[in-house]
Amino acid sequence: MILDDFDFFLPEELIAQEPLEKRDTSRLMVLDKNTGEIEHRVFKDIITYLKKGDCIVLNNTRVIPARLFGSKEGSGGKIEVLLLKRLEKDVWEVLVKPGKKAKSGANIIFGNGQLKGKVIDTTDEGGRIIRFEYEGIFEEVLDKLGEMPLPHYIKKQLKDKERYQTVYSKYEGSAAAPTAGLHFTKELLKEIEDSGVGIAYVTLHVGLGTFRPVKTEVIEEHHMHSEFYTIDDVNAEIINNAKKNKGRIISVGTTSTRTLETAADNEGRISAKSGWTDIFIYPGYKFKLVDCLITNFHLPKSTLIMLVSALAGRENVLNAYKTAVNEKYRFFSFGDAMFIR
Structure with missing residues (x-):
């Protein structure tokens, strides 16, 4: 398949710049993956499509304030650093701007010297490996100095940082939010649970590899960046029991989907693993393992729209996206949602 197979026209004004006041009032497009039939609802109506015995699977990662602004020791030149993934206790893979100021051996000062970083290597994709030095606890230093790494297409400043976190976020480590989960409220999750639907959690720390553009014309030649995931015994059992009892496994977001499909064996069973x-x-x-998917509307030519197309069929998805554009749905991180059933 070629990259242009996943292209579509998206007017810039449909890219959502801020979250709605109430999380569960976003629009919901319901797509039947077998027939291509489309319904238009509101997100809190999702409960009417869930059945007793189903299991929804949520990614409970938490976004860290991963964007740091520092200066190069000696010259004072400004450098922006974006943390991607932790390789060791104080060693991170990062993106840097401008890269030419961050050659191996360069030292970067953040804040008033509360945090220092030394570039110790480069990556094949042009990133850097940085070893950090600080006093105290790294996460606390990061909370003071770091900023929330909103996607480049969001131009507005976010007033409340928690709106770029899911209400069930727990384990810190992501450079971007698992945005399909942003539509859920605690009240809606309780209502879902009370209706007899199982709720399971996995953790996948989202790196920017998920969102990096596909640069190969033949999509099979694209290579995904690796991301760390974990599933514990309790949640594996919830998922397996639902599957055994003929319930549907409903993945919330592409990150949960990738976690489940990585961890599942060929019989569709899952075990605790990291x-x-x-x-x-x-x-x-x-x-x-995955039967259904709750997801947002994604970028043209992205790995995310490819994943959605794998589940619902490329023609169904492109027709749904064309409908979403015509109906002025809101796209991307703070946008509206789709339920593929």
Whole structure:
């Protein structure tokens, strides 16, 4: 398949710049993956499509204030650093701007010297490996000095940082939010649970590899960046019991989907495990565990729209996206949602 197979026209004004006042009042497009039939609802109506015995799976990662602004020791030149993933206790893979100021051996000062970083290596994709020095607890230093890493297409300043976190976020480590989960409220989750639907949690720390553009014309040649995930015994059992009892496994977001499909065996069973995944899901992929998907509307030519197309069919998805544009749905991180059933 080629990259242009996943292109569509998206007017810039449909890119949501800020979250709605109430999380669960976003619009919800319901897409039948078998027939291509489309319904238009509001997100809190999702409960009417869930059945007793189903299981929804949420990614409970938490976004860290991963954007740091510092200066190069000696010259004082300004450098922006974006934390991508932790490799060791104080060693991170990062993106830097401008890269030419951050050659191996360069020292970067953040704040009033509360945090220092030394560039110790470069990556194949042009990133850097930085070792940090500080006093105290790294996460507390980061809270003081770091900023929330909103996607480049969001131009407005976010007033409340918690609006770029899900209400169930728990384990810090992501450079971007698992945005399909932003639509849920605590009240809606309780209502879902009370209706007999299981709720399970996985953790995948989202790196920017998920969102990096595909640069190969033949999509099969694209390589995903690896991201760390973990699933514990309790949540694996909730998922397995639902599957065993013929309930649907409803993944909330592409990150939960990639975690589940990485961890599942060929019989669709899952066990407690942790590791790194670079799974790339595109049309032709046979799903082992995931039956349905709650997701946002994604970028043209992105790995995310490819994953959605693998589940619902490329023609169905492109028709749904064309409908979403015509109906003026809001796109991307703070945008509206789609339920593929």
